[in-house]
Amino acid sequence: MSENASTVAELLQSSFDNLTRAERQLSHSLMENYPVSGLGSITAVAQNAGVSTPTVARMVQKIGFKGFPEFQAALRKEVEATISDPIAKHDTWADQAPNEHIVNKFTEAVIDNIRHSLGQLDIETFESSCELMADTDRSLFVVGGRITRALADYFFLHMQVLRKDVTHIQSISNAWPHYLLDIKKDDVIVIFDVRRYENSTLKLAEMAAEAGAKIILFTDQWLSPIAKLADHTFSLKIVVPSAWDSSVTTMLLVETIIADVQQRTWPETRERMEELEVMFDRTRFFRKFT
Template sequence: MPHPSDTIADRLQQAYEALTRAERQLATSILENYPVSGLGTITTVAQAAGVSTPTVARMVQKLGYKGFPEFQAELRRELEAKISDPIAKHDTWAERAPDAHILNRFTEAVSGNIRQTLAQMDPDSFDAACALLADTGRGVYVVGGRITRALADYFFLHMQVLRPQVTLIQSISNAWPHYLLEVEAGDVVVILDVRRYENSTLKLAEMAAARGAKIVLFTDQWRSPVSQYADHVFSCRIEVPSAWDSGVTLMLLLETVIAEVQEQTWPETRKRMEALEDMFDRTKFFRKFT
């Protein structure tokens, strides 16, 4: 049973195994350039996927919509949310702000985001992504965007301690091609990209995939266009009563990945951490209370 706050992409993924071959072909077509790919007429959507119009009608009903118009209305609402800027998001929230204190409202929203994100998480995909990141035979590259670069830097700092060959790609469009020179087939590129998706990040993903890299994407519930090139996609809920989106769920997932990679690489990681602590002691970076 779909959750009321599920996106159409969520519903497509949840229903995928129960769809017919033609419906799966349609679902894949819609997800490739989601949500814009579903905004044409029922005929153009069908033609783009190479299926019949009755197939489109049947699939949207399987997703819980009365018909194609209701399906498209929901897509338009998602698109509006996807492209809205911080000022627009704040104005929308302020009009329906409840009387409860912001501490309670914000915490409740974040808690809901975590619950919904974890409820839709694919443990097999999570385990497979962690296995890729723990494989020291693969190089790991990490990149974020205007807002997510802080999370990318945090993730990189920890991964660099856990294992060798980890690189943080600068979030500057004219700098990342230099890093791409080093990416080899089988390497892992971790990308963080949330709404107001960046064109340079999409191009980086496209070119990294062409070089044979494995792409692990951390994104929002509307799914970055990078998802079309990703081997593993983790969609996190980010909406809160603020002009800004929340990074709490993304941070939770990143820290969980760090914990699992640490577990898988512990014998080597322990040696690296001991060597690092010895360097800290010798440089006297940190005070010791002994």
């Protein structure tokens, strides 16, 4: 399976409605510790899910594989992709790169990422997530990792204007435990976590879940381990012809969510924005041209 193809997780999600009860049970089992849960023998996979071996064989064919060996080969490629470092990713791309200009090639990849991700977007998940983030009776926490903290910071800055009681959890592992003191049951924590998933972020998610917080996850097509703890997950395609993954699709969704939350909270948001503008004028924070 190439990086442009659907992941096994995406195939399971898109085929879920067409699966039998036993196959759905198997699908849930595979997603609990994805993708490692599918790398054992077919007998072990069946036993872990509490289904028969023929059920495993039928389901992998139903989601598009010729058989169990091809299914496992796809999972192994995903494991390799999630742990590959920037140099390895660039070398893989460079060997296969055609002669088109990078501007066109990169743009086409980003557009494909957007088209694929929006095609897989669950509107109910989107609506429910925005409703949670707009609920000012809940505290809202935002956290990112080494790379995704830039997305988290951007999201936090806008949410801080839109509504009250928003906290940006610093991703430094020796600092975030302090924030857990303030997380209450039914509060909302938005987490950004993409491949080369960070252990400290997973631990934070585990402890937040134990506190009863609602977790909204922005991740990639391979799914962060946090997905098994999240109430709502946005799985977005991030592959581009570069040593780095792309944040464009994630940013598009983030900005769309900001716009939706703004509509939901507009009376309060308008007052906050007007008050903020008065502060900017008093401090002369921005230049004004008259």
